[in-house]
Each structure stands twice: as C-alpha cells, then as structure tokens.
Amino acid sequence: MFKTIDKLDVKGKRVLVRADLNVPAKDGKITDTTRIDRSAATLTELAAKGAKVIVLTHFGRPKGREEKYSQKLLVEPLAKAVGKPVAWADDCIGPEAEKLIAAMKDGDIALLENVRFHPEEEKNDFGFAKALSGLGDVYVNDAFSTAHRAHASTEGLAHLLPAAAGRLMQAELEALGKALEHPEKPVAAIVGGAKVSTKLELLGNLVSRVDYLIIGGGMANTFLFAQGKQVGKSLCEKEMADTAREILAKAKAAGCHIVLPVDAVVAGEFAENAPNRVVSVESVPEDMMILDAGPASAETVIDRLGGCKTLVWNGPFGAFEIKPFDAATNAVAQWAAERTKQGKLLTVAGGGDTVSALAKAGVEDKFSYVSTAGGAFLEWLEGKDLPGVAALKIIPAKTGGGCGCSCSH
Ligand code: AMP
16 A cells, blocks of 8 residues: 555665654753654665665754754764764755765765754645755655644655655554554454543544444543433533434444443542542542542453454543552553463554553553554544555656656556
8 A cells, every 4th residue: 555665776866764853852952762763773774775865854843943943963863873973964955955965875874954944844835845855866754653744744745756654654554554444353442531522533433443442531421421420520521422422322323332431430639649439430429530440340341352353542541640540541551461462462552641651551562553653643543544644655746767666657
C-alpha cells in the first residue's frame, strides 16, 4: 500500500527526510532525546546506502523566525545518535541550504533549520513545497506523529518527489495495520480517559471494527448514567447521555459487545491516597466520586480479553496519576503485557496519557507496539485518512526521465 525505503535507489541522491525531532526542551536544553535516537535508524541506513541525507523537521510552535526555536541545539545530539558529524544550515530553503547541500558527499547527513520558521509550511503552500523539493531528488517521510497535518514538509513534498516511508513510519503503519485494518480476530479495544465528548468519533469508528469495546475512565460514568445509574459526584457529562445511548445502540447493531465497569473505587475527593472503598456501580454514594474501575471490573475485562487475539488501547481506567486509583489500569496492562510475551495477544496502544499510564504500570516496552504519536494516533483510531500517509500512496506527478526509485513509474 505504501512504499518503503527498500523500494528507493538512493545512492548518490539527495534524500530529504522529514523526521520528527520535536524533542522536549527547557531553557535551551533538551530534556529527552528519545525522538532523536529513534530517528537515527532511517538516517544511518540511508547514509550507509550512499545517500546525501538532508533532515527536515520542526521544533516547537514558532510564529515566523524565532531564535528560541532554532534547531541548532539538535545538531550535537543528532550527530551522537547517527555516529557521525551533522552539517547545519540556518535556513531550510534558499542560498544557505543550497550551498550546504551542494558541498555534501555521499553518506553525509545535514540538518536544516526549522521548517516552521516559514509560515508557508503549515499552509502547505505550493511555492514553499516546490522550494523544498528543489533541494532533493527523493523524499522520505519518517514522521508519523505529524502525518495528520497536511503541511508542505509532511504532505506537499510527497506530490513533488518520489516518496517513501522511513523505518519509523513503516513500523507504525505496520503495527496499526495489524491492530485494526487486518487484525487477527477477535479484536478488543479499551477506550478510557476523561470524557466521551473528546472521543466520540473514535468510539463511533471502533464499534464497527471491534468485537469488544471496553469502556473505562471518567467516560464510563457517562455511559453508566445513560443506563440510569447514579454516579454521585463523579466526572460525568450528563448532556452526553443521549449520545452514549446512540453509541450503545450502534454497537448492538454492529455486533460489538460493550463492556462497562461492574464495580468502582470511590472516594470523597480527587486526591492522592484519598480514603476510598469499592462499591457496585448500582450503589455509588451520592457524596462520592468514581476514581477507578473496581477489581471485579478488571477481572471481567481480563476474562473478555482472554478470548481475544488483538487489543487496541487508548485511555486509562481511572485517575492513574494519583494512587491508588491506578490499580485497574495497572492490573489490565500487566496482564496484557504477560499475554503479549506469551505470543497470545497483539497489543497496540497510544494517544495522550496512555503512554504515561503504561509506563507507570511498567509495561511501556512490553506491548507489541506503543505509539507516541498522540494526535495522529487518535485520528487513526477515528478512522481518518492521515494526509501524510495518504500522500505516500500517490505516484508523483512529475517523474521526468525516471523517478529515482526501483519501481516502474
Ligand atoms: P484522556 O486524555 O482523555 O485519555 O484522559 C486521561 C485522564 O482521564 C487522566 O488524566 C485521568 O486522570 C482521567 N480520568 C480517568 N478516569 C477518571 C475518573 N474516573 N475521574 C476523573 N478523571 C479520570
């Protein structure tokens, strides 16, 4: 469906790689290099194949050229990650970039300044994309996390140069494909988190794709309320009750089993170690709030998952940031990790707080795949076509005397 770098002939070619090096930083110092380290695989592979590797990325949300968002601070950690010097140009188009690229030798790696210093980037301006495309012969997109945005460097370029997915993008698309597009059945999805209102499209998409939809977190309260249960002081979007009932009806029509909590951990306040107790969802006290799914609910979830081959997970079962309201999330996550290890369950998770909830449960690296893509992962769960991914399936309009890849266009 999409081309990978296996299909590209890159020797001696200028390869523009859109990476996601948007690392967290404080006071001009990078606080976590994970994104840089993970991007290294594609860059070093292309360099080893004799490409001139030119890295495009964004950093922060600059409004035009703002020096505090300069990517110069990325040069050193990137050089460390790829194990060789990284050349630098302080603009991503124009004479500076052209001069630098003209001096590159096969196997060299260069980083260009923030693509978002040009407002045309986020407008997917054709002229800007064209200027970028003039710097390369081939385009590789390795930034799944920005693929839900149709920007010049994430989408526009794919229409102007022979394009392929980098290794990170490939891993993400393969994992997501196995989880929802062509999964081993039965498939379950866990959707937790705070509110129904932020996950409507996601729930609507999942009910028609999965066999079990397990609902947790604050949003489960809205579903319980919609079924006529009292939820006391719990987070609950009462105005969404009709919507929740519609989702339940849609699930029924699609043959999707909805799994809701049967018991809950309740407390008088949203606070660490607040005095708490377990109650049935039929008898939540008026002056208390649900802060986690109870042990019987976690058991029920595990029981349902026991018959499944694939699990997609977004959102915690409770207020996992404050103890002990992380118990249900931890119990199910640890069970799913063990099941993954046994080769009995394919587990794909991501989006928002899910990565930190799984890290807290100690299983972040024990799932089949944990996506750190945030918004792009959620849009994928919503069933949307991500423009950056869709564009990789498009044959470039201008192929001239050969598109540079090993395919037949
Ligand atoms: P989301 O970003 O939608 O995945 O929501 C994650 C947030 O939902 C976390 O900050 C949790 O603390 C919160 N959350 C989960 N369950 C509850 C609950 N029962 N009551 C209040 N907040 C919750």
